[in-house]
Amino acid sequence: MKRRIFLQSGSAAVATALVGCGGGGGGSSSDAAVAAGTSADTATGTTVTTASAAPTGPANLASPANPASPTTATTSSSAPAQQQATSTVPGIAYPFGSRLTPYVAGILPNNASNAQMDAKIKSFYDAWKPNIVSVPTIPGGKALRFSSSYITVSEGMGYGMLITVIMAGYDANARATFDALLTTVRARPAYGIPSGSGGPYLMDWRLDASGNSAGDGWNAMDGDLDIAMALLMADKQWGSTGTWNYKQEALNTIGALKAWNMKADGTTKGLPSANNNRTSDYMVSHFRAFKRATGDSVWDLAVDRAYWLLDNIQTTYSPNCGLMPDFIINTNTSTPAPSQGYIGDGTSTEGYYFANAERNPWRLGTDFVLTGDTRFKTICQRLTTFMQKDCGGSPGSLSIGYHLDGSSMGHSWAPTAIAGPLQCGAMVDASFQPFLNSLWTWTSSNFVTSYYDSELMLIPMIVASGNWWTT
Template identity: 60%
Template sequence: MKRRLFLQSGSATSVALALTACGGGGGGGTVDTAGSAGTAAASTNTSTASTIASSTTRSAVSGPNSYPFGARLDAYVAGIMPNNVSNSSMDDSIRRAYDSWKGNIVDVPSVSGGKALRFANNYLTVSEAAGYAMLITVLMAGHDSNARSTFDALLKTVRARPAYSIPGVGQYLMDWRLEADGSSSGAAGGGWNAMDGDLDIAMALLMADRQWGSTGTWNYKQEGINTINAMKTWNMKSDGTTKGLPSPETSRTSDYMISHFRAFAKATGDTFWSTSAIDRAYELIDRMQTQFSPNAGMMPDFIVNSGSNPVPSPGGMGDGTATEMHYFVNAQRNPWRWGTDYVTSGDVRWKNVCDKMMNFFKADTGGDPARTATGYRLDGSALDRPSGWQPKGMIGPQLCGAMVSSSHQDYLNALWSYNANNFSTTYYDGELQLLPMIVASGNWWQP
């Protein structure tokens, strides 16, 4: 089973080990228990490489950046924003955070001209990091004059390291983990993709098309559509359920990126994404909250038996860890994804989901984000509350969850203050603070 390890550091004396699945949770074929490739599972959503790569009209825009950071050209359709701080102050906090964060983007030794967001010393990067970095850089264009060149260098690495073990469409997906020099190997990612990384990569490409047009070196829109269609073929079941490894009946809740799905439908004209994928994600999350977490509104990192009898993973079936049944290092991203969708779409289903979660977090922490636990069982009990260290990657995404209702205004304000004053540049924590801060400040936009 493929999985990754990373360290989240809180202080000189406090280091917490977290696990999350960049590989095991996002494939569409089968692997044996040793992680070697097995027989590829054919998808009912057939799509050939030639169909995916069909030509798309390149978009053109006027000016170097059509949506510069801080412009807030698209007003949110629902929800609230922090009201204890001005827009300009929020923008300044984000600029400072971004300027410190971007030092983690490094050259890739084995890809000339390529860049990557550093993941760890033993492995240079993962596709999840590529997706985060591409989203952040396209959003910060206008502040960072080098945003487009950095984006293109990140994309160069993505396309230079395809998911070579996936038949037919792997060239449009990324090998989920790279060696220290940026090369692919069976010991690293093995040529398999991680859906969360490719979802963000595809979304960032559509945003790049809006930001810069697709008339330059890269046809961003076409590259995005290629990845979207490849994911439909490899990572999705015909009813809209996401598929995992080693079993297609394993589904990772943090892959339910609802606002991305809406953008994919718009870009491709394929209503599968705006109907089946979103509806099925809601069915699964509603079931987890209603039947397995009625008091806390939590959901597990992984759901198993997704087709016949969806239940929280008992462990060892998604990314191979014993924590898959908890709201932990995968599911902690969910309020960010679903709050983002609500403020940009107004779909009340995701407001209701977030409301349950945020009511629990407010009660659990007494309104103080610093008291957030490192993870939660579905009954609401804390996994751990370490002294002198806060799980910033657990706290950051709550910003977006709290945006769904004015009843969370005080907590949203507290969350903003915490994240702005306690920003981390450590991988995963930093991205799960910076991206939700961009959303909470009104600076997110759809392609």
């Protein structure tokens, strides 16, 4: 079991988290974020906070005539057929900003136009991208920098690949960067996992400062889930006839995830017990994409199991708040429960809405706007209703985390990693429009480039702006 220490950006508060061995979570690296400085973004009038030391309209929502108009969320439990326009950028199917495939449900911020939102995201992407660095021991390899002690973790590699494939069309070098990240992923497989269980196609969860394996050969499921999804998106974005066959690489990783990280009934597995798991691994939109790519019904089961577990936990342990813990135990029974601590990340906070579960609104809200599955709208509504009330509609007043009864874990640092993903949770219903607008404005005004918080702000902003798409 390997543990990493995180220092949240701009604070002196430390949270520990275990990554690898099929579990793990995130936060900003302790040896990454020191004193913060600011730089003005003259293009957008935004202040971007950076660490001084190396840190670890879619058509149905925003019409061209009124790009900031709100819409009421749909109530369909299945995805309506979508019409897709054609890209005008040679070699790129979904150039950033094109919004070629409409979301089928939900709302967007209506206090900024598409052009204004895109300008913010481009500026933040430009501020974020220098964190992608060359890997000394892997020729041609690059990595999303995690800390001075560990150049990267697989979680970060997944984030980097998702972001770069989405930003193609704005960034002329996006594909080259994506390929360099993939080179590192494949150069450092999870060697502790037998080949027959997919080891060559899962990534060692952590690499040292030089880029050598430092995770004892085990994978972290969240990293490999995002890597697999990014590969499917790369196939759709660029095709698979170049240096890498993205589609085949995706299928290889999806098969390995099924073999190593999934039960036959669709439940995700954790360690030290396969009957533990992490709620932020319930990437239901990814599961649906894997089903489309493979035809394997286990991914349908994974969607259903994720909903059942989340609904059970919310209604049993957080009926007044709709909160979810970082980790769940006893997933093989009819009475799953929040972790009491020290079974996943190796911390006492595993049963709280904290460093892992704070990603859930991003994952689940994204699925709703893409599919209209009202089960995940319900999960997000419960949570977002509580969060909106708790902070009085002012995102800067959010806690850094919550006990499942809604009591605060404190305000030791700015709630960047809470507020960023919550944008997607607020997208599920028009009643959250003012709160969504406030979340967009606050996130746009408080962007940081330190690891984890940065990605948990940038990716949800891409989703909230209407720029996300799936395969």
